[in-house]
Amino acid sequence: MVSGRKIPENISGDAEIAPALANARDACLAEVGQPGSPEPASALEGPAWRMPEELRPIYEPIQQEIAQVEQFLQAELRSRFPALDELMRYGFRLGGKRMRPALVLLSAKAIGPIRPEHILVAAVVELIHTATLVHDDVLDEATMRRHLLTINARWNTESSVLLGDYLFTHALCLATRLEDLSVYRVLAETTRTLCEGELRQVQQRGQYSLSEEEYLDIIWAKTAALCECACGLGAYYAGASPTEHQALRRYGSDLGVAFQITDDLLDLIGDEQRVGKSLGTDIAKQKITLPLIHLLRQLNDPERNRLIELLGQPIQSSRPLLRRYCEQTDAA
Structure with missing residues (x-):
């Protein structure tokens, strides 16, 4: 059910499933870069999750x-x-707008009725996603997410690592309640793929010769694979035909890639108050993202060397200059 394909293909819409796909697409766009309101002084006051107004129609x-x-x-x-x-x-409050559970449910709704298994699968993919966020904040040394202090900023790195581990294992424990062993295998393999993607990105830090194809391959693994899994399992439990199932998986894959490209762009040119999380962490950690690949491609050798030198400087000085570079060259 999960493809071994590295680079997602384009997908043409199907008249019957297009409305639900459009909702899923809009949910993705709403999650990235929307302004947020500060949380109450106690981050545990009130409900754990409030549906943002811009998501209600979706x-x-x-x-x-x-x-x-x-x-x-x-x-x-x-x-x-x-x-x-x-x-x-x-930690559960750091998970955002529940886009991945929504992908499970909207994919199911596009095909047929929503079953109890969909609720469980949606919960599992959200736990997996939240675990990756907790670990990402450790890797990036981020201090803010969703207008809240990260776990590592409010507690410590040890708590962040162990909480992420707990969420991963708890997600897979919940998945054992599903009677279909092939679904459990899909979830486990997807989780492994996410970890592989993160490891590959860490290993590629500072590798300024990274190609666009290699970049897309990495972000498919670290982000898009879970979106593909969510859409695929939503369709599977709703009784999708092979064609519908494949189409929704491909849709989730393409959506996940687009989401990560947007997120990487925001890290470079976004506003922390609007986005609600620490930005510039990719630059600080010398992660090679698509805007940087395009920027390096457009510069001559002396300019390229100056840019690489700039990337080694403190983020407070390098990020504004990089943003100006991108605007001047249309790399963003």
């Missing part, structure tokens, strides 16, 4: 089911140990 077809996923997750992420309970509840 999530309207699955409003009841997305609420069920949220209730299920809140019940699962509790501990009898107060300190751990607070850590897990706080």
